[in-house]
Amino acid sequence: MKNEVPLSGGRITSGVVRIGDTVRRPVTASSAFVAELLGDLRRQGFAGAPRHLGFDEANREILSYLPGWVPARFQRWTDLQVAAAGSLLRAFHDATRASRLAGRHPVVCHHDPGPNNTVFTDDVPVAFIDFDTAAPGDPLEDLGYMAWTWCISSKPDAPPAASQAAQVRILAGAYGLDDASRSRLIDAVLDRQMRNARWWRHHLMRPSPHVADDHEIAERIRWSEREHAYTLTNRTTFDAALD
Numbered sequence: 001m002k003n004e005v006p007l008s009g010g011r012i013t014s015g016v017v018r019i020g021d022t023v024r025r026p027v028t029a030s031s032a033f034v035a036e037l038l039g040d041l042r043r044q045g046f047a048g049a050p051r052h053l054g055f056d057e058a059n060r061e062i063l064s065y066l067p068g069w070v071p072a073r074f075q076r077w078t079d080l081q082v083a084a085a086g087s088l089l090r091a092f093h094d095a096t097r098a099s100r101l102a103g104r105h106p107v108v109c110h111h112d113p114g115p116n117n118t119v120f121t122d123d124v125p126v127a128f129i130d131f132d133t134a135a136p137g138d139p140l141e142d143l144g145y146m147a148w149t150w151c152i153s154s155k156p157d158a159p160p161a162a163s164q165a166a167q168v169r170i171l172a173g174a175y176g177l178d179d180a181s182r183s184r185l186i187d188a189v190l191d192r193q194m195r196n197a198r199w200w201r202h203h204l205m206r207p208s209p210h211v212a213d214d215h216e217i218a219e220r221i222r223w224s225e226r227e228h229a230y231t232l233t234n235r236t237t238f239d240a241a242l243d
């Protein structure tokens with residue numbers, strides 16, 4: 001199709017293009033669920049997600065295009081950006097709470113609400129994209145992943161753990177996390193780090209083609225494990241910030 005502009009937001013789904021004011025994505029096993037979810041979010045008045053507009057002649061999903069920019073890599077974010085991300089996640093969860101799609105779970109989780117799946121406008125997080133991994137779950141599954149990917153980093157040039165912990169506290173406050181859940185947030189971070197390593201390890205064992213080359217997948221496994229070790233080593237600092 002003419003005038004297709006490849007989009008690089010996200011890191012898993014390939015073949016995503018923009019055509020005018022729409023985005024076209026290959027149909028996946030989760031497409032039906034995502035279509036229902038996006039419809040529910042629209043009816044609930046949640047503006048932080050694209051609208052599902054059906055399917056095109058190539059059997060691709062048609063989504064509304066959200067203007068803005070999507071970060072190409074993880075980086076350091078300001079306190080205001082972290083707070084905005086936390087508020088956006090809470091609004092998304094509240095829009096799915098007690099819904100049919102959530103089933104017996106508290107909410108529908110995005111399961112990958114990292115900066116690479118977030119649209120920024122005027123440097124402020126305003127919407128999530130790439131709902132392929134969305135499924136019923138516990139809010140801490142998403143918030144733990146967000147605390148990791150928005151606030152915590154084992155890189156040598158990253159701010160000290162105390163500064164990172166202060167941003168985790170800002171995130172929890174912006175989300176409106178209750179005291180009981182605050183005590184479990186770092187456990188959720190550690191769990192998501194190890195789940196990420198396991199996901200990539202299992203993916204590496206699957207038949208080709210893979211979503212990335214084997215060297216890159218191996219590095220993502222090592223990175224997840226380094227992040228887990230860093231968080232565990234500094235757990236006292238992170239927990240203290242949430243008291």
